[in-house]
Amino acid sequence: MLPPARILIVGGGQVGVNAALRLRSRLRPGEAEVTLVDPTSYMTYQPFLAEAAAGAIDPRHVVVPLRRALPGVRIVQGRLTSLDTAARQAHLLLPSPLNREGPPIELTVPYDRLVLAPGSVSRILPVPGLARSGIGFRSVEEAVKLRNHVLGQLDAASSTRNPEVRQAALTFVFVGGGYAGTGALAELEDMARHAVSHYPTLQPEDLRWILVEAGKRILPETEPQAAARTTAELRERDVDVRLGTRLAAVGPDGIVQLTDGSRFAARTLVWTAGVRANPVLKQTGLAVDAQGRLRCDTHLRVLGGEHVYAAGDCAAVPDLARPGETCRANAQHAVRQAVVLADNLVASLRDEPTVEYRYELKGSITSLGLHKGVAQLRGRSLHGRPAWLLHRAVHLRRIPTWERKARVLSDWLLAGLTGREMVSLGELEEPRAGFEQLMEGR
Template sequence: MDIVARPRILVVGAGFAGVECVRRLERKLGPDEAELALVTPSSYQLYLPLLPQVASGVLTPQSIAVSLRRSRRHRTRIIPGGAIGIDLKAKVCVVRKITDEIVNEPYDRLVLAPGSVTRTFDIPGLQEHARGMKTLAEATYIRDHVISQLDLADASLDEAERAARLQFVVVGGGYAGTETAACLQRLTHNAVKRYPRLDARLIKWHLIDIAPKLMPELGDKLGRSSLEIMRRRGIEVSLGVSIAKAGPDEVTFTDGRVIPTRTLIWTAGVAASPLIATLGAETVKGRLAVTSDMNLPGHEGVFALGDAAAVPDEAKGVDGAVCPPTAQHALRQGRHVADNVIASLRGRPTTPYVHKDLGLVVDLGGLDAVSKPLGVELKGVPALIAARGYHWSALRTNVAKVRVATNWALNAVAGDDFVRTGFLSRVPATLKDFEYTDAYLSPEQIREQVGGR
C-alpha cells in the first residue's frame, strides 16, 4: 500500500508571530494532516517588551524567556539554528544549525517570521562602541555594564574618568529607548545610595532622538507627559538630535556637543531580518511585500508576517498603510497565518488580516507610566496597572506569569541588591558582537547549496 507523505510546514522564527502560528497549527491540525517544524537558534520565545526591566534588574532573565520545550505539544520538530537562505523555486530553506552544519530543509508550506535586527546607520564608531537592547544577552550585559560603571567610578581617583563613567547616553526616543533610559536611570538613582563616595549629582542620563517628539504614537498630550516625567527625574532629553560619531570614551552629538561617556545604548529602531534580502522579492522599506492574507505574491503557500513583512493595515482603510512592527500585531498575525495555512491545505480560500490597534502601554519604572488602551489616555498608577496587566496577560505560560508577578512583588518590597555577575566583563560586547547580520548566503550560494543536496 502506498503511503502518502504528509505536507511539511516550516516556520522560520520563534518570536511572537512564529510561536503563535505554531501553537495554533498544533491545536487545529490533526497529526496526520501535516508535519510541523520550527527553525530557531534558541529554544525559547523572548518577551521583548520587558527587556528594559531585565536590564534594570526588576525582572530576572529567565522570567521573560518562555521555554518552547515546556509549552509546546511535542508535535513540532525544533530545528536548532537559523535560516540563512531560501530557494523559493526549489521550495528549500537553507539552515545553519548551532553546530555550524548547513542543511537543506524542504517544505510544502513556508511561514516566514524571522523578525528584525537593530537598525543602524553608517555612523563612525557606532558598531564598535554602542550596545543594543534587542536580545536577552544584551539586556543582561547592559545591567552588568551599568553597575560596573558605578563600581569603577567609585574606585577611580581621576575626577574626569569618574564623571565620564557616570554619564550615560541612550539613542532612540521610541518605546524601547524611552523605557530603557527611564528604567536604567531609576537603577542608578537607587544604586548610588549604596556608594557614599560618589556624588549622585554626577550621574547624568541623556536620551536623544532625531524625531521632533518623544513617542509620537502616544499623541501630543501623553507625549508631553512622558517628556515631563523624564525631565523631572533628571534625564536630559534632546530631540532633533542624533550622534555624529562614537568613540571608546566619548560621543559626539550632531549639534556639536561632546559627551564624555563609556556607555552608549542604541535603540533607534529595527530593520527586517537580512534573510528577507536573500529572497530577491519585492520589499517595502526593507520589509517583504505581501498581500492582505500575508501570502508572498507569485509563491503560493509562502506566507510572511511580523517585523519582516509589510502586512497591509486593512483596518486603517488607507492605501499603502502597513501594520507597525509591534507584538500586538505579530501575535494576531501568527494566529491568522496559521488559519490561512490550514485553509490552503484543505482547499479553502484564505482571508485578509484585519486588526484595529488596541492601544499602547509604556512602563517608565517605579510608579511612572503612560498608556493609551482603546484610546483612553492614562498616566501614573492607572497607566502602570494597564501596562503591567497587558504584559502579564500576554505571557504565554502560567510558569512565566508566576515568575514575572513574583519578581515584580519582590522588587517592590525588597528593592535591588545591585549585584553584577561579571558577564563578559573582560570581553567587548557591542552591536557587532550580538547580531550576526553577515551570516546569510548570497543568491548564488543558495543555488549552489540547494543544487548540491
Template sequence: MTYQPFLPEAAAGNISPRHAVVPLRRELKKCRIVSGEVTRVEHARKTVSVQPIDGPAYELEYDHIIVAPGSVSRTLPIPGLSDMGIGLKTIGEAIYLRNHILDRLDVAAVTPDEEVRKASLNFVFVGGGFAGIEALAEMQDVVSDALKYYPELDPKEVHFILVEATNRILPEVGPEMGAYTARQLAARGVDLRLGTFLKSCADGRIELSDGDSFRAETLVWTAGVKPSPMLANTDLPLGPKGHVNCLPTLQVADTETGEVLEGAWSAGDCAQVPDLTNPGGWCSPSAQHAVRQARVLADNIVQVILGGAPKEYRHKHVGGVAGLGLNKGVAHVYGIKVKGYPAWIMHRTYHVSRIPSFNRKIRVLADWTLALFLKRETVALGQLHRPREEFTEVTPPVELPQEKKVGAGSR
C-alpha cells in the same frame, strides 16, 4: 523565544532574565526544533538551506513556509557606534547593560581621574520609542537605588541623556502623553535632546548635531528596527525597505503583479502587510500586530490546505502602554489617556497577559510579588561576559610538541 517588552524589566532586575525567555522545546511539543541558521531560502525549489550549530549544512524541503525572522536594530554608519553601542534586542544585551552600568558606578567611586569619573556617570540613550524610554527610565531607577550604597558618589553627578532625532517621544501613545512623558523625564533630571542626532561616539567622545561634545562610557542604541538581513538570502519578493511583500491574507506576493507565491507566508516585523484600517498604510512592526497576524496566518494555512479561501487580516491599532520605571507609566488605549500608577498597572497587566505560556506568567508574577517586599538587587555579575578570564590567568601555558603543531595545522 525572547519576549522583548520585558527586556527593560530584566535589565533593571525587576524580573529574572530567564523569565523573559520562553523555551521552544517545552512549548512546541509537536514540532521538530532545528538549532541552526537559515542561510538560504529557495522558494522556487521549496527548499531551505540550514547550517546547524555543529556539522555540515543541509537542505530541508517544505510544502508551506512561514518566513518570520523578525527584526534587528536599525543602526547607522556612525563613527564608534559598532565599538561602543549597546543594543536592547536580546536577553544577553539586557544582562550586559545592567552589569555595565553598575560597573560604571564602581569605576566612578574609586577612580582618582575626574574625567574618567564624569564619563562613567554619563549614560546616553539614543531613540525615544518604547524601547529607549522604558530602558532609560528603568535604568535610572536602578542607578538611583544603587547610589544609596555609594557614599563616594553624589546623585547630582549622574547624567542621563536622551537623544532623539525627531521633536517628540513615544509617538505610539499620542502627542499629549508623549509631552507628559517628556515633562516627567525632565523633572527627574533627564537631559532631553530632541531634534538632535548622534554624529560620532568614536573613542568614547559623544558628538551631537546640536554642537555639544562630551565623554561617556555608556551608549544605548534603540533607534528603531529593520527587517532581518536573512531575507536578502531568499528569492522572496521584498519591499523597498527590505520587508517581505504580503497581501492582507499574509500570503507572500509578487511586488509588481500581486501574484500569490503558493505556500509562502509571512508576518510580524519582517512583513510588509497592508493595513486595511488605514488605506495606503502598512501594519506597524509591533507585537500588537504580530500576535494577531500569527493567529490569522495559522487559520489561513489550514483553510488553504482544506481547499478553502484565506481571510484578510484587519486590526485597528488600539494604542499603546509604556512603563516609566517603578510605579510610573503612560497609556493611550481606545482613546482613553491614563498616566502615573494606573498606567503602570495597565502596562504590567497587558504584558504579563501576552507573554506565552502559563509557566512564564506565574514566574513573572512571582518576581513582581517578591519585589514588593524585598529591596531591588543592585549586584553586577560582570564575570558572566568573561567567565574564563580568571581561570586562564592562573593556568600556565604549555608548549605543544613540534609534531603536534604541524599535525594540528594540517587539519
C-alpha cells in the same frame, strides 16, 4: 490517506511561537507536521528586556524555551540561507556539533507551507566610533551586560577622586527614542537612582541621563499625546531629552559628539536607534519593499510566493484600518497577525476560505520604572501607577506559556517585597577569565 502536510516556520519570535501555538490547537491529529527554525533555542520576550536589565525580572524568565513551549513541534536550531520556492525547499545552516569554530552543517528542509517570520535586527548606521563604544539592546545577553556595566560605572565613580573620570562614569547616553530606548533608559535610571543610596559618595543628582532622538518626538510608534506625556515625565526626572538630534561620532577617548554641536565624555552609550527587516529576506528571491520587508496581501500571503506566509516586523502588510498604510511593527500587530496567519494556513490545507487581517490599535503603554508609566487608550490618558499596572497586566497576558507567566509574576512579587536585584555579575560575560589568569600565573 494523504501524508501529513509539512509546515515550516522560520523564526522563533513573537510571530513564530504564537503561530506554532495556534497551529497546535487547530490542526487535527496527523494533518500536518510543524517544524520551527531559529538560531537560538528560545524566544526572547522583548518588552521585558528593560525590566530584566533593571533587576525587576530574572533574565532567564524573559526567554521562553522553544522545546518546552512547543511540544510536538520539531525545533531546528539554525538559520535560513536561501529558498527554492519552485521546489519548495529551504536551505539552512546549523552550528557545528563540535564547537562554535567548527564548520556549520548544511541542511535542506522540504515544505508544503512556509511561514517567514525571522523578525528584525538592529539598524546600525556608519557612525565613527560606534562599533567600538556602543552597547546594543536586542537580546537578553545584552540586557545583562548593560546592567553589569551601569552598576560597574557606579562602582568606578564612587572609587575615584578624579572629577572628570567620575562625570564620564556617571553619564549615560541612549541613542534612539523608540520603545526599546525609552523603556531601557527609564528602567535603568530608576534602578540607578535607587542604587546610589548604597554609595555614600554618590547622590542621585550626580547621574546624567541623555536620550537622543533624531525625530521630532520620542515613541514614534505611539500616539502624539502619549509621546508628549512620556517626554514630560522623563524631563521631570531630569532626563535630558534631545529631539531632532543624532549621534555624530564617538572618540577613542569616550567623547560623544552630537549633531547639535555638544560634546561630552560618557562611558555608557546604548544604541537603540531603530530596527530593520532581517537581511536574510533579500536572499529568498521574494518581493520586498524599500525597507526590506516582504510584500504581503491582507491575508498575510507573500506576493509572488505560492503557499508562503509572513507577519510581524519582516512583513509589509496593508493596514485596513489605515488605508494606504502598512501595519506598524509592534507587538500588538505581531501577536494578532500570528493567530490570523495560522488560521489562514489551516484553512488553505482544508481548501476553506481565508480571512483578511484587520486590527485597529487600541493605544499604547510604556513602563518608565517602578510604579511609573504612561498609557494612551482610545483618547484616554493614564500615567503613574495605573499605567504601570496596566503595562504589567497586558504583557503578563501576552508572554507565552503559563510557566513563564508564573515565574515573571513571582519575580515581580519578590521585587515588591525585597527591592530590585542590584548584583553585578560581570564574570558572566567572560566565564573563563579567572581560570585563564590562574594558568598565566602558574
